[in-house]
Amino acid sequence: MELRQLRYFLTVAEELNFGRAAERLHIMQPGVSQQISRLERELGVRLFHRTTRQVRLTAAGERLLPEARAALDAADRVRRLAGDLATGAEAVGLRIGTSQGLGDRLDRILEATDPPVRLTARPLPDRLAAVRSGELDAAFVRVLSEAPGLDVLPLWSDPLVAALPAAHPLAALPELHPAQLADLPVRLAPAEQNRPLHDLLTAAGIGRLRAVPFTTIQDTLAEVASSAPSWTVLYAAVAGLTPVRRIVFRPLTAPTPTTSLAVRPGPLPPALQHFLTVCRDAGTRASLHPGRTTTST
Template identity: 55%
Template structure:
């Protein structure tokens, strides 16, 4: 069975004749008659009661007419959806996500929905290496990554920039400063996670130390945020550096201060080459939300 056979069947039914259906379809009448006979053979039923003066739907034809219309409507919808997918207005965008400060992700998704309301976004949270591998393999269309200057086989497009913060004992003399500089903290042991836990962030901080000519004093490693803050509050003087994820915490005996530099850049990792329509919509949403702050 072919779609054109159903189209001819519906046209003959609606025009109540083969000649008028042929005129409507802009083809010869013999082609319409031939396709209707072929359709009847394939279905094993007679669709029309034919006479020399009239063509009427048979009982089988009356029953099958709504089904034929439904099939043609579904085919039309499929064509429209395919066109929307080609334009990026429909389909699925698979995005590797990170925990973002404030409501950045929500604002980005809201802007994306305003531009392409039919586009579905599937967020996946994976480790950094798995996130990048998924983009390279095509399992993800793009992935957000932090503090990465480069990634082999991928293009990194800056999405937004966030400040870094220092946590240090509230009774330390530096806690009176409104903003911290790495040079001021050189004599105080810093708690950093081992490099293998987060290579880009670890390298960002160590490169920043080198840029200002400071050799950091490494203290006990950063474990998790809560435990590290407890250690800073109750243990020997030390400090750590972090980025905001879900708001700045309030913790007794710990002071939180902005770090003058460096800043934390979040980028969108994509395959090199012209972006797909889906990605163009995403890049637009990122541009709008990053401009909004």
Template identity: 50%
Template sequence: MELRQLRYFLAVAEELHFGRAAERLRIVQPTVSQQVRRLERELGLDLFDRTTRSVTLTAAGSAFLPHARAVLGAEQAATEAMATLRAERATVLRLGTNVGLGTRLEQVLTTMAAHAPHVTVELHSADAATRLRLVREGELDAAFVRGARRSPDLELVPVWTDPLVAVLPANHPLAARESVALADLAAMPLRITPRENNPHLVELVTDACRTAGFEPVLGPPFTTDQDTLAAIGTGRPTWTVFYAAQAETLPPGRTTAVRPFTPPVPTVRTYLAVRPNAPTDRLAPLLDACRAEERG
């Protein structure tokens, strides 16, 4: 029994006319008649009563009809399932990233690889303004951003909060403590990125210092992780801040020490910027992975 025989049988059963069935199937009538006869011989029963004026289903044909429909329906469902799978395998998620995500990004990608292996993630690094613009224009599907609580024409979905940690010379007396109070750093110059590079971080740290009772003394600016850590570890005493998840990726250093702050700890909220009408099938695995990372 072949699937095409079932299709021919179903067409004749619905049209009750071999000629119209052939037209519907876009083949010649003798082929339809021939294949239906072969099906009847295989089943050992006549499926149609044929006269010169009419074609009707026999009792066997009526009994066979729902089974033929079920088989062809199963074939259609299987074909559609495979088409969906092919489409899923071709899903590419274009994700904007920024410096400092550290272990957060690695864990999100690991979770997505385990639970949504059909999604291929393309990472695009750019400054915050560029990331938001690319999401708005549809060049990126989503982008991580910190601090900005609103952006025109975009939805900012909160995903996690990162505490800041202090990095200071390993030979400084404060490095002997398990945690560091911001007020104890008042006399030491702060290395931080220029305000135009990351205004939210600069304002957050400056406000936290003021709340702790002092105006931070600004030292040389934060440049790269490598250069800044080297300068802190070997030069005159200075300090800086890292996102905690970023600090976890730093290589073990003998000249610098990473210490958490004593409460109140400065924290930064990270958001996922998406278009309001973004396709959920592409973003759902990413959002699920971000929620799993927030839960720890």
């Protein structure tokens, strides 16, 4: 069994047409058919049902497809790592997708992680796609409990807080329900960048979100403090580290989201397993020493 045969199998499975697969692979169609037949003989199972009108995966082909994709992804990672070693770039270490709002946990994680970690901030869909392709080794995700083609490993839970102007009447309440904020525009990243958080707030009772632009945490809080009445939602760990004048933080009576690490299925490499352990330890220590989140500044 050769890697090129697996690549031909994957391409035909995606196209369900030998001619189109041959065009993608830049070879003649008989070459694709020949290599698929050799792979079937090697494995001892038929991978495709073929007729003059249709090509479709057999039950065995469907079962083997994810393993073939994983094998090709692993081979690609070997090539990239070899390239890094050849150019002296191995010190880069893990490539982790991240986003705003991880609080001081991220500092503790990076301090305790060896080898070094290279962080990449991207919207949620881009982070997940990069992990699937092998461009990233893992990615932090919030609220999300599952993602197609990935394992989502829980790390810690972090309650939500509402940030609103200190002069607003709702600021006098010790905690807020999303429905109480329904008449105020909320500053959030667009739904296509963070659908799970939008869905969580909607399900919690806020109704239809009247979202307005969200930039950085600091700039958004400054807008909430100085512009027409609006509010934003933050994770409690971040609110405790983000003092802004004329802003109050109030606990939000919504489900407590979980922060997780999205990884490709299968056994974790040692470096990534160590990173997972460090992340969970940081989450445990933070829960033992929570920051204050309800004080106005």
